[in-house]
Amino acid sequence: MKLSSVRYYIHEGISGLLRNSLMTVASIATVAACIFIVTVSCCLIGNLHAMLKQLESDIGIVVFLDDDADSNLINKVSDELNQIEHVTLVTYISPQEALDGLKEEWDADDILSGFDGENNPLPHSFEVSIDSIENQAGILDAIEQIDGIRNVKNAQAATDVLLKLNKVVSIVGVIGIAILGIISVVIITNTIKISVYNRRTEINIMKYVGATDWFIRWPFVVEGIVIGVIGAAIPLIISWPLYSKCVSLAYEHFSILTNIASFLGSYEIFSKIVPLGLLAGIALGVLGSVTSIRKYLKV
Amino acid sequence: MITINNVSKVYPNGSQAVKNITLHIEKGEFVFIIGSSGSGKSTLIKMLMKELDPTSGEIIINGINTTKMSRSQVPYLRRNLGIVFQDFRLLPKKTVYENVAFAMRVTEASSRHIARNVPTVLSLVGLQNKSRAYPNELSGGEQQRTALARAIVNNPPILIADEPTGNLDPETAWDIMYLLDEINKRGTTVVVATHASDIVDEMQKRVVMLNHGNIVRDVERGGYFDEA
Ligand SMILES: Nc1ncnc2c1ncn2[C@@H]1O[C@H](COP(=O)(O)OP(=O)(O)OP(=O)(O)O)[C@@H](O)[C@H]1O
Ligand SMILES: [Mg+2]
Numbered sequence: 001m002k003l004s005s006v007r008y009y010i011h012e013g014i015s016g017l018l019r020n021s022l023m024t025v026a027s028i029a030t031v032a033a034c035i036f037i038v039t040v041s042c043c044l045i046g047n048l049h050a051m052l053k054q055l056e057s058d059i060g061i062v063v064f065l066d067d068d069a070d071s072n073l074i075n076k077v078s079d080e081l082n083q084i085e086h087v088t089l090v091t092y093i094s095p096q097e098a099l100d101g102l103k104e105e106w107d108a109d110d111i112l113s114g115f116d117g118e119n120n121p122l123p124h125s126f127e128v129s130i131d132s133i134e135n136q137a138g139i140l141d142a143i144e145q146i147d148g149i150r151n152v153k154n155a156q157a158a159t160d161v162l163l164k165l166n167k168v169v170s171i172v173g174v175i176g177i178a179i180l181g182i183i184s185v186v187i188i189t190n191t192i193k194i195s196v197y198n199r200r201t202e203i204n205i206m207k208y209v210g211a212t213d214w215f216i217r218w219p220f221v222v223e224g225i226v227i228g229v230i231g232a233a234i235p236l237i238i239s240w241p242l243y244s245k246c247v248s249l250a251y252e253h254f255s256i257l258t259n260i261a262s263f264l265g266s267y268e269i270f271s272k273i274v275p276l277g278l279l280a281g282i283a284l285g286v287l288g289s290v291t292s293i294r295k296y297l298k299v
Numbered sequence: 300m301i302t303i304n305n306v307s308k309v310y311p312n313g314s315q316a317v318k319n320i321t322l323h324i325e326k327g328e329f330v331f332i333i334g335s336s337g338s339g340k341s342t343l344i345k346m347l348m349k350e351l352d353p354t355s356g357e358i359i360i361n362g363i364n365t366t367k368m369s370r371s372q373v374p375y376l377r378r379n380l381g382i383v384f385q386d387f388r389l390l391p392k393k394t395v396y397e398n399v400a401f402a403m404r405v406t407e408a409s410s411r412h413i414a415r416n417v418p419t420v421l422s423l424v425g426l427q428n429k430s431r432a433y434p435n436e437l438s439g440g441e442q443q444r445t446a447l448a449r450a451i452v453n454n455p456p457i458l459i460a461d462e463p464t465g466n467l468d469p470e471t472a473w474d475i476m477y478l479l480d481e482i483n484k485r486g487t488t489v490v491v492a493t494h495a496s497d498i499v500d501e502m503q504k505r506v507v508m509l510n511h512g513n514i515v516r517d518v519e520r521g522g523y524f525d526e527a
Contacts, residue, residue, distance in 0.1 A: 002407050019392060205388050208348070209402040209449065210378035212371070 005215075013222025016199075023195040024227065027188060031231025031284055034184035035277050038177055039239045042273055045173035050264050052166050056133040059162070062153045063143055065124040073148045074124055081128055084142045089129040095122040123150060133162055181280075188288040192227075196220070196292040203296045213297050220293055224285030232281025240270050300326040300457060300488045301347065306356035308342050308512075316342040318512040319356070324490065326456070329483045331499050332492040333523060334509035340492040343509070344461045347490070348382055349373050361456060378406055381450030381487070383460035387442040389434040395421070395445050396430040402449045420448040424478055440471035444478065451482055458482060460491045464498070472498065496523035 017024045065077060074092065081090045093101075099120055103112050115121060130139055136159060143152050196203070206216050244266040251263075301324040308317040317339045324330055332340050345351040346358060349365050357366040361379055368376060389398050396417055403413045421427050424444040434442055443463060450458055460479065464472035476498050483489040493499065499506060499522060506521035507514060518525060 004410055005404075005407055008404060201388070202390055202392075205390055206401075206405065207374075208377060208382050208388065209405050210374045210376075210453075211405040212374045215374075215405055 005218075009218035009222055012219035013226065016219055017223050017226060020195050020198065023192075023198070024223075027192060027195070027227045027285075027288075028231045028234070030187045031184070031227060031281055032234045034180065034187070034284070035232045035281055036235035036239060038180050038184075038280070039235055039273055039277060041173070041176055041180065043239070043243055043269060045169060045176075046269050047263055048169045049166070049173075052162060052169065053132075054262070056162055056166075059133070059155050059158055061128040061130065061136070061139065061143070063126040063128060064150045064153070065126075066148050066150050067123055069124045069148060077146055077148055078126065080146050081126055081143070084139055086131050086135040086139055087128055088131050089127075091127045091129075093125045093127060095120040095124060098122045098125060133159055133166070184284055185287060188284050189291055192220075192224070192285075192288040193292040195223075196289070196296065200296045203293065207297070216297060217290060217293060220289040221286050224287070224289035225282050226285070227288075228281035228283070228285030229278060231285070232277045236270070236274050236277050240266060240274075243269070300324055300328070300361060301490070302359040303343075304357045304359070306343075306346065306353045306358060308339075308346060308351065309354045316512055317346070317353075317509075320509075320512075320514055322507065322514065322517070324488060326488055327483070327486060329480065329489045329502075329504045330491070331502075331504055331506045332490065332509065333494070333496075333499060333506060334515075336494075338509040339512040340509055341461055342512075344459055344490070344492050347459055348380055349376055374405075378453055379455050379457060381447075381453075381455045381458035383443070383446050383450050383458070383463045385462040385465040387434070387439075387446045387466075389442055389445055389449075391434050394431050394433055395426060395437070395448075398434070398445055399449045399452050402452050406453060408453075416452055417448075420452045423451075423481075424448045438471070439467050440474055443467060443471075443475050447475070447478055447482070451487065455487065457488045457490070460489070460493075462493055463491060464493065464495050469497070476502065499523040 063077070063081065065073065069077075078090055078092060081087060096116075099112065099115060099122055102122075106112070128139070128143070130136060136154065140152060140154065143149065203216055247263045247266065301322075303320055303322040306317060306320050307315070309315050320343070332343065334340055342351065346353050347360070349368065353366060357364055359365070360376065363376070365376055390401065393401065399417050399420060400413050403416060408416075418427065418430070421430055424447050426441060426444055426448065429437065429441060429445075432441075434445070437445065443466075447463075450460075458479070463479070464475050467475065472495055476495075479489055479491060480502065503520045503522070506516065506518050506523070506525070508516035516525070
């Protein structure tokens with residue numbers, strides 16, 4: 001491809017956009033609306049996911065040792081727990097720490113005061129954190145294999161609910177975004193089709209003077225890229241500060257939220273959405289223009 | 300230059316537009332294709348420019364069998380054919396200059412080359428003063444002269460025209476025919492389908508007459524109504 005041709009494609013693409021300014025604005029608005037809706041959905045789903053993950057990591061596994069456990073056994077079990085795959089953190093809880101924890105939780109210093117020291121009936125235990133809730137079953141099996149363990153406790157009901165929720169959010173998210181994506185492609189293709197239809201004689205004439213298909217396509221591809229970039233940039237520029245604002249408002253008005261879960265930071269989420277959004281915009285624009293002109297190239 | 304071998308065309312609706320035609324056109328010839336409405340002239344022309352493919356037979360242009368040509372080769376065939384239509388087919392949003400330059404740009408010609416050739420052909424067709432005008436600011440004759448300039452700017456060996464004077468008054472029609480003759484004298488092979496009997500009579504060129512898709516007359520120097 002020659003440089004003079006590249007210049008020509010860009011010039012033609014841009015002047016095509018300016019000449020058909022109404023169509024251009026319509027196309028940009030469609031892309032912008034679609035990307036905006038997808039961005040909002042991504043923010044919602046991304047946060048839901050992150051919150052579920054947070055809850056998951058709060059659900060730990062507690063491992064109780066036999067009553068007669070000595071420091072040898074404690075060290076051995078600790079090592080073995082640490083070696084299990086997907087285990088992220090193993091914390092030893094002595095009977096005294098467990099008792100202090102209970103006292104605090106029940107707010108019952110006096111009732112429990114008789115159990116201090118020698119009289120403490122609580123066993124040695126470990127709190128085990130894991131990376132992801134899906135791996136819990138496997139880890140439990142591995143723990144059962146370790147000698148010297150009295151029993152293992154995990155919040156099975158909570159785990160099941162979280163696993164289900166996670167699945168639902170993933171499926172709904174993927175389906176929702178896929179549907180939105182398809183709707184966007186259809187709308188954009190139709191918008192660009194009208195713009196191409198208005199220029200079908202022009203395309204026809206180009207064919208008669210010996211233009212190759214790509215010579216005709218390139219200016220439309222340039223148009224598609226410009227429409228895609230502008231159409232993606234507008235909703236992204238709007239939704240970034242909008243998201244930050246929404247998050248801070250949510251914290252302000254529902255302060256309990258802070259204890260349960262926290263929202264993803266706006267940089268954290270938008271550093272992924274911006275490049276994806278721009279790519280999606282360009283892909284939509286280019287796909288829309290190239291598929292729309294195909295029909296008119298067959299002469 | 301052009302060889303048409305046993306070419307037939309049946310449209311999908313079953314109408315037989317061209318029936319087993321064989322025709323040779325030598326380099327540098329000027330040929331009128333005549334015949335009443337519906338006799339198959341446009342169908343033949345469209346097959347020459349590969350807008351349509353023959354149902355059977357083959358067409359060889361400039362030594363290349365276009366019947367076997369792949370779709371991606373068609374643009375390169377068309378760069379060897381100057382094509383002129385009855386309805387001019389200019390790009391309405393480009394000036395006369397840009398319309399002509401466009402045909403060169405398509406071939407990825409250099410800007411320098413374009414800047415040299417376009418004014419030359421515009422003055423050849425007498426439009427040197429209209430280069431900045433848009434098609435809707437031109438008379439029919441001027442529009443057709445622009446189309447002619449566009450057709451010859453790449454210096455194609457062959458020029459094909461389907462009723463180039465069909466939309467013009469008789470006097471302007473003569474201007475265009477003189478120009479075609481001029482282009483032919485510079486070495487280009489010219490094929491013109493037309494109804495303009497007076498012009499055909501006057502110019503005394505080779506005349507090929509079609510009737511219901513058959514060649515019924517082919518004379519070296521003929522008129523419109525001569526007996527076969
Ligand atoms: N696209 C088409 N589909 C079906 N039949 C067609 C088509 N184009 C032309 N025909 C038929 O083919 C025959 C030849 O048509 P063609 O256009 O070649 O005639 P022509 O000699 O150019 O006529 P005119 O002088 O009126 O332009 C006619 O009978 C016409 O009805
Ligand atoms: Mg015709």
